[in-house]
Amino acid sequence: MKRGTFLKLKQVGFIVIAWMLIGLIIAIYDHLVLHTQVSLGTATNYSFFISVLRNMGAGLIGALLGGSLLVFYIDEKFRDKPYAYTILIVFICFVLIVGFITIVMGLTIVPYQLKKPLTDPITQQAVLSFMTDSYPLKSGLVWAFIVALTQLLLQVSSKFGHETFFHILIGKYNTPKAEKRIFMFLDINASTSIAERLGNERYHSLLKDFFADITNPILENKGSIYQYVGDEVVVAWSYKDGLEKSHCVKCFFDIKMTIERKRDKYTQLYGFVPTFKAGIHSGNVIAGEVGIVKRDITYSGDVLNTTSRILGKCGEFKEEVIISADLLSLLSSAKEYSSRLLGSIRLRGKEREIAILALLPQHVHSANI
Structure with missing residues (x-):
């Protein structure tokens, strides 16, 4: 394996670990917010384990897809472009990745929670509700910042070596x-x-x-x-x-x-x-x-x-x-x-x-x- 490729794979590995840890932190943060005095409390089907699985899974999938995209494509093809330009490209790609992750999570987590197959009409309706919930929007805002910060750190890394x-x-x-x-x-x-x-x-x-x-x-x-x-x-x-x-x-x-x-x-x-x-x-x-x-x-x-x-x-x-x-x-x-x-x-x-x-x-x- 070429050393340049090896270094890029190391970068992707760091992103995978970092984003999964961030996913865990988000799950813990959400759990603490839901149990404050100003919160209405958790939903009946809330599970901290599912929340951790959902956020860390999103971090893993996002890092493998988005991290690889940042390191192997964006960082190479747009290295001479202004940071604001790369952010726009990253944002468009990020929206597509978030949509993909939401679909994957909905198709895997909801059937697991309901203990019903995906062909069941109740499961299908629950999957639709999962995908249209405000939760993906909240996650999108958080991860948009994380992706932008990651791209900035990659550019700083290229600057210093x-x-x-x-x-x-x-x-x-x-x-x-x-x-x-x-x-x-x-x-x-x-x-x-x-x-x-x-x-x-x-x-x-x-x-x-x-x-x-x-x-x-x-x-x-x-x-x-x-x-x-x-x-x-x-x-x-x-x-x-x-x-x-x-x-x-x-x-x-x-x-x-x-x-x-x-x-x-x-x-x-x-x-x-x-x-x-x-x-x-x-x-x-x-x-x-x-x-x-x-x-x-x-x-x-x-x-x-x-x-x-x-x-x-x-x-x-x-x-x-x-x-x-x-x-x-x-x-x-x-x-x-x-x-x-x-x-x-x-x-x-x-x-x-x-x-x-x-x-x-x-x-x-x-x-x-």
């Missing part, structure tokens, strides 16, 4: 933590001349398409997008994920293949296919949450400066991707790549130097960028 958003929610980095991380700095070649040739709007469109197209290769190689800086993207891995199957190196060449497969698209839209270069390095960082109005998780440490300097060496040596020798020595499954020693760079403010190597697949010869 799923992993970052989850870590902010649980407060993992409220206290700074020392971690070992692998970083890849990747940017487009000749971006200044490209921007002058295309103009600001088309250049922005190019960046948007490029960053969108490289997202799946990054996710499939277990990377997370740390930040975008102009025409540059910074990708981060934990040591475990980055070293596994040489994901941190394979990611670059998977991105290259992805852009190559989209050659016709870029040629038609922009008149050329963007090329790019990358520097890859690893080391210790301090990860911590920063910001008040805008909160984010940032990494600090020499490894980031060193990776940026390695990226700068790509132009000097005319290589596509350069990796530090320290990191390459840790990649036990990197035999499919050949390397060529380029020299060493000194760490800023330190005496120690690190060796850097050009990297390319075994069957490819070094090419100028």
Whole structure:
């Protein structure tokens, strides 16, 4: 299973659990309201168990249908649309889903309560009363808010990145933590001349398409997008994920293949296919949450400066991707790549130097960028 699909299934799973819990809370709330002094009391056929079943069942069906719709369709097809526009689309779909859930609940709960088959005229009349009751309207108002909030959270999650958003929610980095991380700095070649040739709007469109197209290769190689800086993207891995199957190196060449497969698209839209270069390095960082109005998780440490300097060496040596020798020595499954020693760079403010190597697949010869 592709990692992108796996992440979306995890999102649907969270929605299923959350919506079923909300259904339980609604049932408890209704039960408490019905037993207050300002209430006329419960109906003769009221059952707390049936209420729980009804609300949690609605949450389950709604999450499986609506949650999947939000994650796999709305979030994909309308990611570039304003939030208000997506809410309108979600509302229309939601009305249809509520109607479907009401029908399903009526056809299952009413016969169970009456202990009569659906073919019985009394049962049929009770089903009709169930569907025309004000209860579905009340539930619709409540769930409309829940669906809108869920869609908002999905968009916020996309804004921060799923992993970052989850870590902010649980407060993992409220206290700074020392971690070992692998970083890849990747940017487009000749971006200044490209921007002058295309103009600001088309250049922005190019960046948007490029960053969108490289997202799946990054996710499939277990990377997370740390930040975008102009025409540059910074990708981060934990040591475990980055070293596994040489994901941190394979990611670059998977991105290259992805852009190559989209050659016709870029040629038609922009008149050329963007090329790019990358520097890859690893080391210790301090990860911590920063910001008040805008909160984010940032990494600090020499490894980031060193990776940026390695990226700068790509132009000097005319290589596509350069990796530090320290990191390459840790990649036990990197035999499919050949390397060529380029020299060493000194760490800023330190005496120690690190060796850097050009990297390319075994069957490819070094090419100028």
